Amino acid sequence: MSFATPLLAVLATMVAGGVLFAALGKSPFDAIRVIFYEPLFGEFSFFYRPQLLVKGGPLILIAIGLALGFRAGVWNIGAEGQYIIGALCGAGVALAFYPLESVLIFPLMALAGALGGWAWAMIPGVLKVRFGTNEILVSLMLVYVAEQLLASMALGLLKNPEGFGFPGSRNLQQYPSAFNADLIAGTGLHWGVAAAFVAVILSYVLLTRHMLGFQIRLTGEAPRAARFAGVNPARMILFVLGVSGALAGLAGMFEVAGPAGQITIDFNVGYGFTAIIVAFLGRLNPIGILFAGLLMALTYIGGDIAQSQLGLPAAAIQVFQGMLLFFLLAFDLLINFRVKVTGRAAA
Numbered sequence: 001m002s003f004a005t006p007l008l009a010v011l012a013t014m015v016a017g018g019v020l021f022a023a024l025g026k027s028p029f030d031a032i033r034v035i036f037y038e039p040l041f042g043e044f045s046f047f048y049r050p051q052l053l054v055k056g057g058p059l060i061l062i063a064i065g066l067a068l069g070f071r072a073g074v075w076n077i078g079a080e081g082q083y084i085i086g087a088l089c090g091a092g093v094a095l096a097f098y099p100l101e102s103v104l105i106f107p108l109m110a111l112a113g114a115l116g117g118w119a120w121a122m123i124p125g126v127l128k129v130r131f132g133t134n135e136i137l138v139s140l141m142l143v144y145v146a147e148q149l150l151a152s153m154a155l156g157l158l159k160n161p162e163g164f165g166f167p168g169s170r171n172l173q174q175y176p177s178a179f180n181a182d183l184i185a186g187t188g189l190h191w192g193v194a195a196a197f198v199a200v201i202l203s204y205v206l207l208t209r210h211m212l213g214f215q216i217r218l219t220g221e222a223p224r225a226a227r228f229a230g231v232n233p234a235r236m237i238l239f240v241l242g243v244s245g246a247l248a249g250l251a252g253m254f255e256v257a258g259p260a261g262q263i264t265i266d267f268n269v270g271y272g273f274t275a276i277i278v279a280f281l282g283r284l285n286p287i288g289i290l291f292a293g294l295l296m297a298l299t300y301i302g303g304d305i306a307q308s309q310l311g312l313p314a315a316a317i318q319v320f321q322g323m324l325l326f327f328l329l330a331f332d333l334l335i336n337f338r339v340k341v342t343g344r345a346a347a
Helices: 005-023 028-036 045-071 079-097 105-131 135-155 191-209 211-221 223-228 233-257 271-281 286-310 314-336
Strands: none
Touching (some): 005 028, 005 286, 028 286, 045 079, 045 191, 045 211, 045 233, 105 233, 191 286, 211 223, 211 233, 271 314, 286 314
């Protein structure tokens, strides 16, 4: 049942989503067909299929890092902020060297993006280790700080001096040394997608074949036993938060250097929060996360099509995606616990 719950959650989401769409005056069958069928087999599927990798890449990359933390019992809810900071650091390096052409610029951007995300994740990590703060609250609040910093950079330091006063940085797609172009034209396979696949492989090996992976799982399942086995809780917290932040920062850098192209006020699109759904839908397993990320990417693309073709509001699509996590958690609860009806105890 543990492996069946993701499929049951998807089916339940389709049913509940159909009810939601019907309440909005739309045909539930048409809505579900457009969301799940059109991007893969529709008339313009040749255009939408590469977008599965473009949308799925950052989700998978962020979710892999989150899953390592969740397995260790460390709850990083601020990946969205780390994603933003990684994008800012990566774009900052590119714009600092503009218009210099060099093969070293893109690797430096990747390093800066990873370090930016890592540093942002270290704030809740150090506070938890040093003062015992709650990493959920701290990492989540830092998302709003990062969003304000993003707006400040788009309107100030990183603003395009040739942009006629409009907010936003230069377009990195027009800067060859900083552009994250498709490795194979028209496939959507850029360096960010390649990094996501590499992260899936390395995390799978780490969790199944390495002593550190065993310690991560042991820390999450039996913290006391992990301490007896010699695992340092503080180091484990800093390690999983650091890896999580670095991967989220990398995702932000690859996104700003490729599909997004520039720093704007609304650059963040919720990948950091959606990746939480991806991590749990994939059962915190790297292989499962790979498929879950592609499924969530499908709902992103299908949701955009449904908005344009059926006139569904964007909020309805977001609710539809949120239902997936709700049903997944509900089914998890029911397979681990059973409802027992008892009579009122005698006084």
